[in-house]
Amino acid sequence: MTSDPDSPVDEQPGAYLEALSAERRAKRDALAGRGIDPYPSRFDRTDLAAELRARHADLVPDTRTGQQVRVAGRLLALRRHGKLTFGELHDVSGPIQLLLQESALTEHATAVLDHLDLGDWIGAAGEVVTSRRGELSVDTTELWLLAKSLRPLPDKFHGLAETDTRYRQREVDLLANPESRRVFDVRFRAVAAMRSLMAEEGFLEVETPILQPQAGGAIARPFLTHSNALDIDLSLRIAPELYLKRLVVGGYERVFELARNFRNEGVSTRHSPEFTALEAYRAFGDLTEGMDLSERLVVRAADVATGRRVFSVGERTVDLTPPYPRRDLLDLLGGVLGRRVHPTDAVEDLRALCTEHGVATLPGWGPGKLVFELYDSVVLPTLDDPVFVCGFPVEVSPLARSTAGDPTMADRFELCIAGREFANGYSELNIPEEQEERFRATAAAKAQGDLEAHPADAAFVRAIEYGLPPTSGIGLGVDRLVMLLAEVEAIRDVILFPMLRPEAD
RNA sequence: GCGCCCCUAGCUCAACGGUGGAGCACCGGAUUCUUAAUCCGGAGGCUGGGUGGUUCGAGUCCCCCGGGGCGCACCA
Known part of the structure; x- marks a missing residue:
């Protein structure tokens, strides 16, 4: 803002922001007027900030x-x-200080420095030194503006706090809040670690349809859409x-897919309409291999993404060090209830319980549903x-x-941590007639209005009529795992651009 | 879907129903060792929206609308 009384800010909403932006524009244009390109097409960088800090970790001051x-x-x-300026430049690896001494700068660099704003992308060339106070710095001789930031940054100390803005303008959240950056660094290191483990174990990463004529494989209400070309309704998987x-x-x-699923259901701290799961199938295994694999995935993700195995979840502390005990559901349930229950028990008894x-x-x-809910x-x-x-x-x-x-029970497991389900897996049903019968039973329930029933999938039954070998399958909730590893309580904090209502104009 | 809470300057936060303040950022000046730099000066708001209500008086209380958060329900 200028203090010139002859150029007051217009009394319009957002006029001050406009004025701040106009100042930045003016600086950019002033440089352009001196023949300095404010949007150069490239810059050749030699070193990352973190590389410099690692290489010169033990330098004494000066x-x-x-x-x-x-x-x-x-x-x-x-x-x-005055004649000395300190700049703090942040690249993808972290911060590095620039020492900008007027006496050492070229004429070009001085012009650039005189027109810099916080948030600008810049390049600098100079000698690696330590300041008199010992801070590793680039004693800059040449300076380039690489791209102007026309909008003011959030508070440099408090960052950006309003959740609405943090989610809608995640780019600003990321550049202003180191904590957000940390969370997503954990996320994408964990994802990469799991992919790498799957590759090591001989699993092929594949891609299957997201647009499906009939959403199956789980119990959930789907998002619906339409294909104009085929004139058919489709579901997102x-x-x-x-x-x-x-x-x-x-x-x-051995195949796996690490990708987004979509469920048209409640949005909450732990539920996002689109969420990421890793599903893997391994021929010739049963649920034992599924548990082994789930355990290795969790441990690898924790080790690579955080280097730790103990995490806080709200008031709880959990230790991810393997091996994880394997307990029978009916045993656990019997222990808590003080009496054994079983899906063959009388329905009314279970309901009363x-x-x-x-x-x-x-x-x-x-x-069975009552036992599960218990x-x-x-x-x-x-x-x-x-x-x-x-x-x-x-x-x-x-x-x-x-x-x-025991035809009323299935060879299925869930991995539970801190009172939440993180993974689910089983020995896959590969007997076509039995699968068809199960579909028929749930289709009947669906016809009676049970929205939670699995739809029958004739193409799937036909497929396993060709022969599905004994197979171990797992599904692992990636967002939830990341929440655990990053120690955050809201699933939106681990999803870069969570679903929100559109911004009002 | 139900309940509770939040929305004030670009950002972070104040303001008993009684003339809306501060810090950072911004603009001008000083400063060759700062790192949340410091010092002096300046500008920036009609408080998410409502030609709704109550009141002598509303950022504050009530109502409607918009956006967001949390909890419950559904779900992973």
């Missing part, structure tokens, strides 16, 4: 290294001392499971350190192989 470097990044602080198993039928013995433990039930629920309310919240809970009712596991000797 050292000259003789090393000439070219660095580039965003200017996030500027401390002018709720899980890739059925397609991945068809690939195993086709001979890909639910009521007794404050678990709301719906009329259509069978005994577990979900009574056992799951009590589990802190990682534990594999094994053995789920067939009624809630329509794609899992039933347990030998």
